[in-house]
Amino acid sequence: xxxxxxxxxxxxxxxxxxxxxxxxxxxxxxxxxxxxxxxxxxxxxxxxxxxxxxxxxxxxxxxxxxxxxxxxxxxxxxxxxxxxxxxxxxxxxxxxxxxxxxxxxxxxxxxxxxxxxxxxxxxxxxxxxxxxxxxxxxxxxxxxxxxxxxxxxxxxxxxxxxxxxxxxxxxxxxxxxxxxxxxxxxxxxxxxxxxxxxxxxxxxxxxxxxxxxxxxxxxxxxxxxxxxxxxxxxxxxxxxxxxxxxxxxxxxxxxxxxxxxxxxxxxxxxxxxxxxxxxxxxxxxxxxxxxxxxxxxxxxxxxxxxxxxxxxxxxxxxxxxxxxxxxxxxxxxxxxxxxxxxxxxxxxxxxxxxxxxxxxxxxxxxxxxxxxxxxxxxxxxxxxxxxxxxxxxxxxxxxxxxxxxxxxxxxxxxxxxxxxxxxxxxxxxxxxxxxxxxxxxxxxxxxxxxxxxxxxxxxxxxxxxxxxxxxx
Amino acid sequence: xxxxxxxxxxxxxxxxxxxxxxxxxxxxxxxxxxxxxxxxxxxxxxxxxxxxxxxxxxxxxxxxxxxxxxxxxxxxxxxxxxxxxxxxxxxxxxxxxxxxxxxxxxxxxxxxxxxxxxxxxxxxxxxxxxxxxxxxxxxxxxxxxxxxxxxxxxxxxxxxxxxxxxxxxxxxxxxxxxxxxxxxxxxxxxxxxxxxxxxx
Numbered sequence: 001x002x003x004x005x006x007x008x009x010x011x012x013x014x015x016x017x018x019x020x021x022x023x024x025x026x027x028x029x030x031x032x033x034x035x036x037x038x039x040x041x042x043x044x045x046x047x048x049x050x051x052x053x054x055x056x057x058x059x060x061x062x063x064x065x066x067x068x069x070x071x072x073x074x075x076x077x078x079x080x081x082x083x084x085x086x087x088x089x090x091x092x093x094x095x096x097x098x099x100x101x102x103x104x105x106x107x108x109x110x111x112x113x114x115x116x117x118x119x120x121x122x123x124x125x126x127x128x129x130x131x132x133x134x135x136x137x138x139x140x141x142x143x144x145x146x147x148x149x150x151x152x153x154x155x156x157x158x159x160x161x162x163x164x165x166x167x168x169x170x171x172x173x174x175x176x177x178x179x180x181x182x183x184x185x186x187x188x189x190x191x192x193x194x195x196x197x198x199x200x201x202x203x204x205x206x207x208x209x210x211x212x213x214x215x216x217x218x219x220x221x222x223x224x225x226x227x228x229x230x231x232x233x234x235x236x237x238x239x240x241x242x243x244x245x246x247x248x249x250x251x252x253x254x255x256x257x258x259x260x261x262x263x264x265x266x267x268x269x270x271x272x273x274x275x276x277x278x279x280x281x282x283x284x285x286x287x288x289x290x291x292x293x294x295x296x297x298x299x300x301x302x303x304x305x306x307x308x309x310x311x312x313x314x315x316x317x318x319x320x321x322x323x324x325x326x327x328x329x330x331x332x333x334x335x336x337x338x339x340x341x342x343x344x345x346x347x348x349x350x351x352x353x354x355x356x357x358x359x360x361x362x363x364x365x366x367x368x369x370x371x372x373x374x375x376x377x378x379x380x381x382x383x384x385x386x387x388x389x390x391x392x393x394x395x396x397x398x399x400x401x402x403x404x405x406x407x408x409x410x411x412x413x414x415x416x417x418x419x420x421x422x423x424x425x426x427x428x429x430x431x432x433x434x435x436x437x438x439x440x441x442x443x444x445x446x447x448x449x450x451x452x453x454x455x456x457x458x459x460x461x462x463x464x465x466x467x468x469x470x471x472x
Numbered sequence: 473x474x475x476x477x478x479x480x481x482x483x484x485x486x487x488x489x490x491x492x493x494x495x496x497x498x499x500x501x502x503x504x505x506x507x508x509x510x511x512x513x514x515x516x517x518x519x520x521x522x523x524x525x526x527x528x529x530x531x532x533x534x535x536x537x538x539x540x541x542x543x544x545x546x547x548x549x550x551x552x553x554x555x556x557x558x559x560x561x562x563x564x565x566x567x568x569x570x571x572x573x574x575x576x577x578x579x580x581x582x583x584x585x586x587x588x589x590x591x592x593x594x595x596x597x598x599x600x601x602x603x604x605x606x607x608x609x610x611x612x613x614x615x616x617x618x619x620x621x622x623x624x625x626x627x628x629x630x631x632x633x634x635x636x637x638x639x640x641x642x643x644x645x646x647x648x649x650x651x652x653x654x655x656x657x658x659x660x661x662x663x664x665x666x667x668x669x670x671x672x
Contacts, residue, residue, distance in 0.1 A: 055490070058490075059490065059494070061618070062494050062618065063618060064493075064494055065494075065495070067491060067494055067495035068495075069620070071620060072620045073491050073495055075620060075623070076490075076491050076494065076495075077487050077488070077491045080487045080490055080491070081483075081487060084483060084487075116473075116476070117473070117475045117476040117479060118476075118479075119476075120473065120476035120480070121476050121479040121480050121483065124480045125480075125483060128484075137623065140620050140623055140624075140652060141651070141652050142652070155630070210626070212622045
């Protein structure tokens with residue numbers, strides 16, 4: 001069933017790959033050691049303990065039976081939600097600090113998912129905090145809620161900025177609702193999201209000026225300030241210092257741009273000391289190509305070949321203005337890269353064998369990972385037309401070299417062939433031991449959703465299904 | 473998203489649980505608190521403190537016998553609170569403390585502490601800093617704390633305390649009562665009055 005007919009249309013150079021599909025590494029890449037979920041669990045436990053610790057001051061400072069009136073009860077609930085919100089905000093920023101330790105322990109995909117869930121929780125908690133405090137205080141002072149808003153804004157230090165912070169948070173949360181986000185250009189959404197650092201800044205003051213547990217000097221206040229400093233330090237490290245060190249060390253530049261199909265290009269990059277670059281197949285970097293028109297945008301692309309000590313390669317489908325500009329990159333262009341990140345790697349496997357399912361340009365991380373997976377993997381490559389099949393020579397070579405079975409499944413999603421194959425029965429027929437394999441999925445959302453459903457029904461445990469998603 | 477919903481529900485539930493747990497006197501400290509709750513309860517809804525304060529408030533010497541029985545058990549299980557009181561004054565004192573201590577030996581700046589007054593919400597004591605014939609600063613060494621008292625005490629502190637507060641502006645103890653904090657305002661004025669009497 002191996003698909004032999006590959007289009008070479010629109011190619012700038014004649015070959016599909018400068019290396020005839022073979023690995024460029026002097027020695028074949030080693031199979032990376034397994035990274036267990038230990039780090040992730042430890043971190044999860046730590047964060048949970050932190051959550052409890054953040055409410056502890058309230059618990060210790062409030063005598064039992066002291067909440068006799070409704071106002072006091074509502075205010076107390078407002079304080080608890082306030083403490084929780086303050087803590088969640090810090091966790092939320094920490095998740096996005098790109099701290100190398102976090103990238104290693106939980107991985108970019110997982111942190112992005114946590115970030116989304118914590119974000120929604122945070123927004124609700126902040127709104128609850130605000131409304132509970134407003135209702136509670138208004139009741140205490142015997143005035144309407146609107147009048148209470150006026151009192152808080154007028155008489156209380158730092159409350160104006162806290163309200164502004166809440167406004168920004170609502171805006172950010174609103175723009176992250178999936179349907180709305182899709183309608184926004186990525187750059188606008190990103191800019192909006194960057195403004196969330198303001199929340200950290202604007203929300204800071206009112207916690208210490210009015211927080212019943214925080215305004216007194218003491219261990220609680222000191223600890224809370226220390227948390228803030230830690231998060232800011234993590235942010236500086238992950239976002240500024242680590243990338244700076246990486247780029248000063250490896251000095252990446254564009255070496256060549258090669259057309260892989262009519263709408264897909266490969267960008268080859270070279271640099272210094274690449275032999276020491278610790279990178280796993282399937283990981284991605286955030287790339288910033290330093291040319292006019294491109295430098296201000298940073299996009300995540302997976303590397304499409306395992307580390308070989310000589311060059312890096314990204315394979316990109318041309319879908320927007322930015323990716324279109326990438327076609328015209330000149331050799332020698334400097335590149336700013338942040339990474340590597342991601343847990344979509346052979347190191348995160350749970351089983352000895354793997355099934356890989358790629359859709360369209362989703363083959364790129366999987367192609368890189370194939371070099372590092374233990375032999376005996378299986379690959380299903382979905383593409384709409386034969387022209388959409390990418391890197392087929394390399395895949396054919398890997399199939400031989402790494403004892404990998406490769407199935408090209410060509411056709412629209414509704415064609416009978418693909419439909420039968422991508423069903424639970426079809427998958428089981430093709431890969432009888434699918435339930436005992438890790439499954440790596442990368443492709444368009446429709447394909448991923450459909451495949452996950454089929455895989456779950458075919459008996460694959462959820463934790464064995466690895467998704468390559470880097471939305472943030 | 474499913475996990476976010478779970479987290480939100482979990483947080484809402486645990487917040488409610490915490491508040492309910494703290495709100496009911498029937499927790500671990502039942503034995504100590506049950507007698508406490510009874511004398512305090514009539515004062516709880518007494519947000520109009522016109523009737524209740526007469527007994528413990530204006531007559532601190534005589535009335536102290538009964539309310540102190542009720543307030544002491546509630547303060548003793550939390551020693552953190554009692555130690556927090558002096559430290560709370562440090563917040564407001566911190567910027568001025570070095571100034572006054574260096575001045576004290578040289579000039580006529582004095583620090584005078586008024587008598588403490590116990591009302592049904594807590595203990596109130598005021599200290600003033602007098603330079604020559606003027607009050608230059610007022611500091612509440614202690615104000616009721618915990619629960620809603622924090623808000624009222626904060627309001628009182630904001631209005632009266634400091635180098636630019638109402639005490640310094642008026643130079644006497646006939647201050648405007650802080651709305652919602654009548655009782656604490658009155659105790660503040662009493663303590664202030666006693667401090668002024670000692671100072672001049």
